[in-house]
Amino acid sequence: MEKDFLTIALPKGKLLIDSVRLLSRIGIECNHVNEDSRKLFYDLPADNVKIIICRATDIPTYIEYGAADLGIAGKDTLLEENKDVVELLDLKFGYCRFVVAMPEGRVPPKLANGEYDLSGLNYQRVATKFPRVAEAFFSGLGMQVSPIKLHGNIELAPCVGLAEMIVDIVSTGKTLRENHLVEVAPILEATSRLIANRVAYRMKHERIRDIVGKLRQEMNEDISAK
CATH class of the missing domain: 3.40.190.10 (Periplasmic binding protein-like II)
Known part of the structure; x- marks a missing residue:
C-alpha cells in the first residue's frame, strides 16, 4: 500500500460542487472534476490522488471495503447506512x-x-x-x-x-x-462529513492528517471572515 497515494470518493449531485471547491482550496487541483463529462474516476498524478465519483448513498460502502481511502458523505447517509468507517471532520456544507x-x-x-x-x-x-x-x-x-x-x-x-x-x-x-x-x-x-477507511487511516495516517489539518484551517478562515 503506497502511503502517500489516496483514493477519494466524492458524491454525485449537489454536494459535488462544494466538495471539489473545498479540495481545490487545499491544493488538490480538481476543478475539472464534474458530472457533465460522465467520467467516474480522475487521476491526479501531481497530487498523488485518484478521485472517484459515486452515488452519495454508496460512498460509505466504498470506504468501508477499502475501494476508497477518504470520502465525503452526508451525516444523514452515515446514520442510515451505519457502515464501519472513521468520521474525521464536519465540513459544514450540505446542511x-x-x-x-x-x-x-x-x-x-x-x-x-x-x-x-x-x-x-x-x-x-x-x-x-x-x-x-x-x-x-x-x-x-x-x-x-x-x-x-x-x-x-x-x-x-x-x-x-x-x-x-x-x-x-x-x-x-x-x-x-x-x-x-x-x-x-x-x-x-446533518451536514457533510469527511470519512476514512479504518485501515487507510492507520497506514496513511500522516497524509490523511495533513489533509484534515488543511481542511480545518480553511473552514476556520471562512468562519473568521464572516
Whole structure:
C-alpha cells in the first residue's frame, strides 16, 4: 500500500460542487472534476490522488471495503447506512434537517410546552428513505413505528393512505408546504462529513492528517471572515 497515494470518493449531485471547491482550496487541483463529462474516476498524478465519483448513498460502502481511502458523505447517509468507517471532520456544507411531518388536517394536539404530542403516533406507519433513523428516533421516545421504505416522492405517502406520517430530510421546508404537510417534530441536523477507511487511516495516517489539518484551517478562515 503506497502511503502517500489516496483514493477519494466524492458524491454525485449537489454536494459535488462544494466538495471539489473545498479540495481545490487545499491544493488538490480538481476543478475539472464534474458530472457533465460522465467520467467516474480522475487521476491526479501531481497530487498523488485518484478521485472517484459515486452515488452519495454508496460512498460509505466504498470506504468501508477499502475501494476508497477518504470520502465525503452526508451525516444523514452515515446514520442510515451505519457502515464501519472513521468520521474525521464536519465540513459544514450540505446542511439539512431530519423531521417528522404529517398532513395538515391530521397533526396531533400541542402540549403545554408548545411541542406536538406524538404519543398518538405509536404503532403507526412512517414512509421514509431512512428507516434506521426513523426507528431510532421513535424508539428513543419509547415508541414503535412501522417504517415503509421508499426511494422517492415520500410526501405522497400520507396523501394516498400509505402511511400516517413521513420522516425525511428538508432544507427550506418548501416541499412540505407545497404538499400540505406540517413538520411536527425535529429529529436532528446533518451536514457533510469527511470519512476514512479504518485501515487507510492507520497506514496513511500522516497524509490523511495533513489533509484534515488543511481542511480545518480553511473552514476556520471562512468562519473568521464572516
